Amino acid sequence: MIGEGTQSTNQRRHTFVRDHVEVGFFTDPTVCIGCKACEVACKEWNEVPDDGFTWTGNSYDNTGHLGASTWRHVLFLEQDRQKGGQIVGSHSLGNGPEADPFRWVFLSDVCKHCEEAGCLEACPTGSIVRTETGTVFTQDDVCNGCGYCVVSCPFGVIDRRPAPLPDAGGAFKCTFCYDRQKSGLVPACAKVCPTESIVFGRLDDLRARATQRVNELHQHGYDDAQLYDPTETSVRGIHAFFLILGEPEAYGLPPKPQVPTIYLKSAWTAAFATAIASLIVTLLAFAFSS
Amino acid sequence: MNTPASEQRLEQLREKAWQEGVVPGRGVDVVGGPIPRKPGYYGQPVVKPPVWTWEVPLYFFFGGIGGMSAVIAFGAVLFHQVDLARAAMWSAAVAGAVLSPILLIMDLGRPHLFLNMLRVFKHRSAMSMGAWILTAFGTCVVSGSIALELHAHEIIPGALGQLLRVAAGIFISGAAILGTLLATYTGVLIGATAIPAWFLHRTLLPIHFGTAGLGSAAAVLELLGHRIAALNSLGFYAATVELALLVWLSIDKYGAADRAIHEHGTGWQIRIGEVLNGPLALVLRFFGFIPLAALSFLIGALVSRIGWIGVGKVSGSDPESVFAAERY
Numbered sequence: 001m002i003g004e005g006t007q008s009t010n011q012r013r014h015t016f017v018r019d020h021v022e023v024g025f026f027t028d029p030t031v032c033i034g035c036k037a038c039e040v041a042c043k044e045w046n047e048v049p050d051d052g053f054t055w056t057g058n059s060y061d062n063t064g065h066l067g068a069s070t071w072r073h074v075l076f077l078e079q080d081r082q083k084g085g086q087i088v089g090s091h092s093l094g095n096g097p098e099a100d101p102f103r104w105v106f107l108s109d110v111c112k113h114c115e116e117a118g119c120l121e122a123c124p125t126g127s128i129v130r131t132e133t134g135t136v137f138t139q140d141d142v143c144n145g146c147g148y149c150v151v152s153c154p155f156g157v158i159d160r161r162p163a164p165l166p167d168a169g170g171a172f173k174c175t176f177c178y179d180r181q182k183s184g185l186v187p188a189c190a191k192v193c194p195t196e197s198i199v200f201g202r203l204d205d206l207r208a209r210a211t212q213r214v215n216e217l218h219q220h221g222y223d224d225a226q227l228y229d230p231t232e233t234s235v236r237g238i239h240a241f242f243l244i245l246g247e248p249e250a251y252g253l254p255p256k257p258q259v260p261t262i263y264l265k266s267a268w269t270a271a272f273a274t275a276i277a278s279l280i281v282t283l284l285a286f287a288f289s290s
Numbered sequence: 291m292n293t294p295a296s297e298q299r300l301e302q303l304r305e306k307a308w309q310e311g312v313v314p315g316r317g318v319d320v321v322g323g324p325i326p327r328k329p330g331y332y333g334q335p336v337v338k339p340p341v342w343t344w345e346v347p348l349y350f351f352f353g354g355i356g357g358m359s360a361v362i363a364f365g366a367v368l369f370h371q372v373d374l375a376r377a378a379m380w381s382a383a384v385a386g387a388v389l390s391p392i393l394l395i396m397d398l399g400r401p402h403l404f405l406n407m408l409r410v411f412k413h414r415s416a417m418s419m420g421a422w423i424l425t426a427f428g429t430c431v432v433s434g435s436i437a438l439e440l441h442a443h444e445i446i447p448g449a450l451g452q453l454l455r456v457a458a459g460i461f462i463s464g465a466a467i468l469g470t471l472l473a474t475y476t477g478v479l480i481g482a483t484a485i486p487a488w489f490l491h492r493t494l495l496p497i498h499f500g501t502a503g504l505g506s507a508a509a510v511l512e513l514l515g516h517r518i519a520a521l522n523s524l525g526f527y528a529a530t531v532e533l534a535l536l537v538w539l540s541i542d543k544y545g546a547a548d549r550a551i552h553e554h555g556t557g558w559q560i561r562i563g564e565v566l567n568g569p570l571a572l573v574l575r576f577f578g579f580i581p582l583a584a585l586s587f588l589i590g591a592l593v594s595r596i597g598w599i600g601v602g603k604v605s606g607s608d609p610e611s612v613f614a615a616e617r618y
Contacts, residue, residue: 147341154484161399252330254613
């Protein structure tokens with residue numbers, strides 16, 4: 001909780017890997033200040049290369065989107081809506097007819113570490129695996145860069161790193177700082193977050209904490225605060241889940257993400273039907289012509 | 291002085307801003323106020339478009355020809371048309387066992403690690419299944435071709451020669467079964483993804499890729515000079531199915547979810563391809579212009595494959611398509 005200081009799960013050493021405890025990230029935009037320390041800490045610890053400086057013109061977000069060389073991405077939303085009980089307006093004070101509501105929302109986006117992960121299912125080399133703590137990890141030395149995980153992720157997270165960047169050709173995404181976790185350390189982004197907008201901890205603890213936080217926000221007038229954790233779809237929940245204000249679409253989050261393996265049955269049925277039809281038609285063509 | 295690349299880039303941007311007063315951004319949206327009006331998050335893609343390049347549609351094309359050539363070889367062997375069987379096995383070997391693996395390996399980000407595909411067997415990954423199908427198919431086709439050639443030239447006489455005949459039969463049967471899968475699994479491969487224009491047409495894609503493969507295999511043999519009734523029938527069959535698929539694709543619309551197919555240039559590539567291997571090939575064949583019909587079908591099969599990969603790139607980059615597709 002905020003104010004726990006050194007007792008916070010973000011600061012304590014842990015034995016989650018050894019004890020096979022499901023871990024997660026809970027990211028809360030209502031306390032995020034948009035400092036991007038998580039992006040910097042992630043790049044530094046994981047030695048993720050610089051993938052170019054681009055002026056996007058999209059608010060203060062010049063990172064753009066998650067990708068092979070961007071594993072944390074702070075979103076800067078500009079919305080013509082009120083944030084909680086905030087009073088804003090260039091024409092008048094209060095919320096009268098002339099009110100001109102505006103809010104700035106920051107959210108640190110990351111790989112969701114799905115319960116049913118599209119990338120992991122798709123990977124033909126076994127490079128992508130699930131760790132003891134339930135997170136999804138890519139083994140760079142195994143990946144041969146086939147690119148099938150890229151189109152299999154319902155959140156558009158994982159991507160193939162283009163040349164001439166270091167280790168080009170392989171697919172990369174957030175590792176949940178598996179190396180740090182194995183040594184009992186907290187992932188770099190959570191460790192460095194100055195407001196504990198990113199919280200690392202046991203998944204069940206975090207889910208309880210998130211529900212409590214949403215209730216708290218509703219009491220404070222944040223009527224559109226909700227959790228983004230698609231447990232009802234075929235993804236069956238995510239290890240890195242978010243509190244969001246308003247609709248998920250505005251954050252580039254699909255409201256109902258599906259793991260693509262659910263499409264296999266109908267596609268293979270059509271394939272087998274075509275295969276059998278082709279065999280039969282070929283044999284018939286020869287039978288009738290000879 | 292040794293300045294890092296990032297600092298150099300920053301200097302370039304400052305210089306440009308100094309000279310021109312402004313550095314043009316990609317996402318600036320100032321019409322009517324500060325609130326961005328693009329769909330989703332500043333119009334950023336929600337899913338990632340495919341990173342695949344020109345090798346993949348070519349692989350789909352040659353994989354289709356190779357796989358279905360083995361089916362034709364199987365039919366020819368069963369009905370004692372040895373010349374046609376030999377030509378079909380050559381076609382299967384060149385397209386399916388040589389060109390296909392080369393193209394597949396070329397498309398990898400790290401081609402030297404291609405053997406890692408055979409570390410695991412995952413029935414829930416169409417890419418893994420494809421790698422195994424291609425490997426098994428290649429083995430059967432190469433062994434079957436060698437056995438068939440040795441048998442046809444009667445190099446080895448007696449009991450051993452008879453054994454060779456049996457071996458050729460087994461390998462060619464195996465190649466035929468695996469060949470049908472090689473030609474159709476590519477439809478499953480792109481159908482079971484997060485790309486809206488692809489997964490919405492996941493039943494059409496394997497039928498299209500498989501049938502286009504069968505028609506292309508027959509067309510190649512016809513262009514090699516094998517003008518027989520059986521191949522002509524297969525040409526009629528494939529072109530008729532492709533015509534039906536063209537109609538199906540024109541009716542089966544999903545609004546914004548698959549608008550890449552119906553409103554974008556790459557969608558036109560698919561339709562042009564389908565016209566070439568559907569109605570046009572059918573009409574040409576009906577009036578007896580067999581080489582032209584075969585050529586039209588082959589070009590159509592290739593153009594349509596290129597179109598389907600292109601549509602995936604457009605559809606994957608469109609956030610509204612992803613949101614719209616969730617209703618289906």
